[in-house]
Amino acid sequence: MENKIRLAIDMDEVLADTIDKFIEVYRQDHNTEILLEEMNGKEFHELLPGVLNSSWRNYVNQKGFFRDLKVMPGAAEVVKALHEKYDVYIVSAAMEFPNSLVDKYEWLGEHFPYISWKNIIFCGNKIVDVQIMIDDRIRNFVGFKGRPILFSSPHNHFITEYERANTWAEVANKLL
Ligand SMILES: [Mg+2]
Numbered sequence: 001m002e003n004k005i006r007l008a009i010d011m012d013e014v015l016a017d018t019i020d021k022f023i024e025v026y027r028q029d030h031n032t033e034i035l036l037e038e039m040n041g042k043e044f045h046e047l048l049p050g051v052l053n054s055s056w057r058n059y060v061n062q063k064g065f066f067r068d069l070k071v072m073p074g075a076a077e078v079v080k081a082l083h084e085k086y087d088v089y090i091v092s093a094a095m096e097f098p099n100s101l102v103d104k105y106e107w108l109g110e111h112f113p114y115i116s117w118k119n120i121i122f123c124g125n126k127i128v129d130v131q132i133m134i135d136d137r138i139r140n141f142v143g144f145k146g147r148p149i150l151f152s153s154p155h156n157h158f159i160t161e162y163e164r165a166n167t168w169a170e171v172a173n174k175l176l
Helices: 018-030 056-060 075-085 100-111 168-175
Strands: 006-009 087-092 120-122 132-135 147-151
Touching: 006 075, 018 056, 075 087, 075 168, 100 120, 147 168
Parallel strands: 006 087, 006 132, 087 120, 132 147
Antiparallel strands: none
16 A cells, blocks of 8 residues: 555535535425525525425435435546545445445446545544545544544534635645
8 A cells, every 4th residue: 555645535515516416306396495595504404494304314315316416516626636646535424324325336436436445435433544534524523633624515604613625626725
């Protein structure tokens, strides 16, 4: 194994635009329009009308939900470049939604085919021995000894205590 710096990259809301998919399914299935600009500091489901409040769980437990997510803007190019310089691991707490496992694996194969299966970690808690972690959830930074980079997502909008990257271009500026 080469002695590159190990870098963990999250999937949902970092590589994959999960929120875009939520907006789309609620528009199509429930005629409900969720506006990104109203989401700052909130979870997506907090913006749903009361009767739909827990329905998002049905979606994330459906096979196929995670298979056709859009790649976040710039992620394809930047991750390819990071992969040259770092030992890149994709780390997703996919065990929360076990039906997502095959979807996520196939999605990575489609969009990031150069990432080896050996570098994909589907887990519960993200207890990983890496030097840098890019994630949108600060709970994944608890106990992490390396350099956490908070990737901006509406729900983490008001969090100030972490180094932040708003876009993949900003990740490139920091790490390439
Ligand atoms: Mg995430």
